[in-house]
Amino acid sequence: MEKKPRNLFFRATPWIFLLLLPFLIYADLFWGKFIHFDQRIHYISSSETVLSSRKAMINKAVEEKQEPLDFPLSRLVKDEDQEKLKSTGFACNSEVYSLHCVTNRPVWIDTRTMTVTIPSNQPVQDKVIRPYARQEDKILLKSVTPVKILQGNTTTPFCQYNHEVPAVIFSSSGFVGNVFHEMNEIIIPLFITTRQFKSRVQFILEDYNPSFIRKYRKPLSKLTSYDIINPSANQSVHCFPGAVIGLKFHNHLAINSSEIPKGLSMRHLRDFLRESLNLKYSHVSQIKTPTVMFLSRRTTRRIINEDEIVSMMEELGFRVIIVARAKVISNLELFASMINSCSVFVGAHGAGLTNEVFLPDGAVMVQVDLIGLEWAGATYYGNPARAMGVHYLRYKIEPEESSLMKIFGNRNHIAFTDPKGAFPVQAGKEVYLNGQNAKINVTRFRETMVVAMSLVRDSEL
Structure with missing residues (x-):
């Protein structure tokens, strides 16, 4: 059976559509612009209040941008x-x-x-x-x-x-x-x-x-x-x-x-x-095993019998970490993390005690207070510790525990009875800061560490 030819209109429709497509797109764009233009005209001419409001918003934005700086x-x-x-x-x-x-x-x-x-x-x-x-x-x-x-x-x-x-x-x-x-x-x-x-x-x-x-x-x-x-x-x-x-x-x-x-x-x-160094502990109660960091000095202000001191602290139930290497101390991120994991920080007067800032709240700082350094010990480390939320214990050595006894011979010497008036300032620094070591009375120091253990165990968040 012979097929009838398709209607010419239907055969031409696709081509007509293609020819008209650019005009249709242009008309749509034009109409869209016209609509937006008309809306814009309506917005602008609607009221002066709108303009004033917009100006106020701009001014407010400028002020808000400036305020955080000022x-x-x-x-x-x-x-x-x-x-x-x-x-x-x-x-x-x-x-x-x-x-x-x-x-x-x-x-x-x-x-x-x-x-x-x-x-x-x-x-x-x-x-x-x-x-x-x-x-x-x-x-x-x-x-x-x-x-x-x-x-x-x-x-x-x-x-x-x-x-x-x-x-x-x-x-x-x-x-x-x-x-x-x-x-x-x-x-x-x-x-x-x-x-x-x-x-x-x-x-x-x-x-x-x-x-x-x-x-x-x-x-x-x-x-x-x-x-x-x-x-x-x-x-x-x-x-x-x-x-x-x-x-x-x-x-x-x-x-x-x-x-x-x-x-x-x-x-x-x-x-x-704690945030910037990603420190783990915020409070001492989070540390399960009571831990002491013992800061060992190798030059001046050494604790001569530190082995006896460490043994005594271990007998009390402390885990003891001894730090003496300057390389470890100078590595802020490592050392801060180590101190942050400790319950108690022990050391003789010196710059290393500054690291008490990394102790968790409720921890204990024990300073071995040497002859002639009482004011400096309290001012630089004792008072700051309390302000940080850290317990501060001071172990004040007796003249017999100081190596200066070998030099001055008698506990009634002015070097022991009046350290402030005994020497000119610079000479005093040489004597007390750079010329003194200590052999601690273990029995007396044990009493201080018992208090430290009590503070740690009784501490709560």
Whole structure:
């Protein structure tokens, strides 16, 4: 049977559709634009109130963007200097130990000369500071590179790098290599000064020390989200929306909540260190076996009969870890983890006791208090331990336990009865810090360790 030819319309339809397709697409786009255009016209012409509202929203967004910067900067200035910061954009805080300056205005920082320029319509004023926490030590400050601050109607250098966060300038000069001074004069003041910025801050580290950066890389990376600028290797001009020059210092191994920026404490620091170093224990009750870390000294202030002391502590039921190698102590992440797993920390007066900051809450710090070092022992380690939530026990040696007895011969000698007045300051340091060891009375020291065990066993979360 013969097939009938298909209707011409149906045969041509696909080709007609293809020919019309571009026009259909164009019409759709045009119509869509027309609709959106019409909506836009309606939106704009509907009311002036809408425009005003939109403008207010924009202004509010700008203010909200600015507020997170102004607020943490202003917290670093005392109440009486707030008005000065608000009117001039610049204010400084000077104390016995520390000096830092704050600006909430745009600044130009030339790392070639370490010059900070703060433009304003006022006559030019200049100020030079050395950004280190030991401001009372004039000899030490000579090793810290100075920063020159220019404020006023002055020309600004060409800006090579623009930053959206404020700068903090400080130095890693001083006693770097000594854990007490590293923690006391750099890490804790840096935490006090910058924690409130929530990592949105750029560090400029004068007197850049690579070993310091490696040692504290984890805590530093929690305080800033940006690579630290080394002025000697990055000599250029940087622009910032604000800056802090120098660090705020409260006291030795201390943070006082009543001092600017207010609200911080040693407990906040310890939580920060646990987080940044990924420490396991927050409370001593989490440690199942009572453990003592015994810090053994190999040069001055040695405990001569430490084997007897260790045996006695083991008899009391302690697991004892003896640490003497400088390589272990200098490895912050390893040593912090070791101390954090201990219930009790025992040692003679010295920088190594700074590591008490890594002990869990409720742990015990036992300091062997040598002749002539009572004030230093309490100020640098005893009082800070209590503020950290760590129990502090002091074992004060008798003159007969000190190696100085062989030199001075009698417990009634002025070297024992009046250490402060016995020698000039420098000579006293040589005698008591560098010329003294101890042979501890094991029976007396056992009483101290019994108390330590009781504190550990009775401790609860």
